[in-house]
Amino acid sequence: MAEYPWYRTVEKGQPPEQGDFVYSCPIIVPPATIEEYKQVEADVITYDVLIMSQSCDLANKKIDLVLVCPVWPLRAIENSVPHFRKSSGKEDLRRGHLHAFHLLNKSEIDKFTEDFLVVDFRNVYGVHYDFLIEHLRRQGDRLRLLPPYREHLAQAFARFFMRVGLPAYIPRFK
Numbered sequence: 001m002a003e004y005p006w007y008r009t010v011e012k013g014q015p016p017e018q019g020d021f022v023y024s025c026p027i028i029v030p031p032a033t034i035e036e037y038k039q040v041e042a043d044v045i046t047y048d049v050l051i052m053s054q055s056c057d058l059a060n061k062k063i064d065l066v067l068v069c070p071v072w073p074l075r076a077i078e079n080s081v082p083h084f085r086k087s088s089g090k091e092d093l094r095r096g097h098l099h100a101f102h103l104l105n106k107s108e109i110d111k112f113t114e115d116f117l118v119v120d121f122r123n124v125y126g127v128h129y130d131f132l133i134e135h136l137r138r139q140g141d142r143l144r145l146l147p148p149y150r151e152h153l154a155q156a157f158a159r160f161f162m163r164v165g166l167p168a169y170i171p172r173f174k
Contacts, residue, residue, distance in 0.1 A: 016066070019150035027045050
């Protein structure tokens with residue numbers, strides 16, 4: 001079976017694509033309630049994120065808001081998801097049995113050495129395209145997830161959002 005590299009480095013100034021890492025990205029988190037016609041206060045938190053929007057939409061500037069998801073080192077997310085502390089939890093993650101998360105392999109690229117990474121689909125954020133371009137310009141080089149792993153990520157993201165409980169009309173065979 002052929003082996004494909006998971007990542008490559010993207011130089012500063014290159015246009016963003018799906019699967020690009022954005023480091024220390026400020027994210028606006030709206031409040032739980034918003035009163036009509038009132039000024040809104042929001043929190044700004046900083047995450048390392050992965051771009052989830054389609055590359056063609058980014059290249060053709062067809063979107064104003066770029067979808068991103070937080071990405072965590074596996075050892076860091078173990079604190080908030082205790083199931084990942086167990087080898088059975090890590091195996092569930094590796095096999096794709098936990099729809100809210102997606103496991104990415106380690107990176108051994110200079111300047112971007114990473115342990116296993118977990119993409120968290122539970123919270124999806126929108127970052128304005130123009131802000132993202134400026135942030136990436138200041139950020140410098142970045143890591144990019146490559147095919148076929150980028151497509152695996154996109155499918156996992158789609159599966160998470162398309163979950164629907166449907167009735168089963170055909171009874172079990174006996």
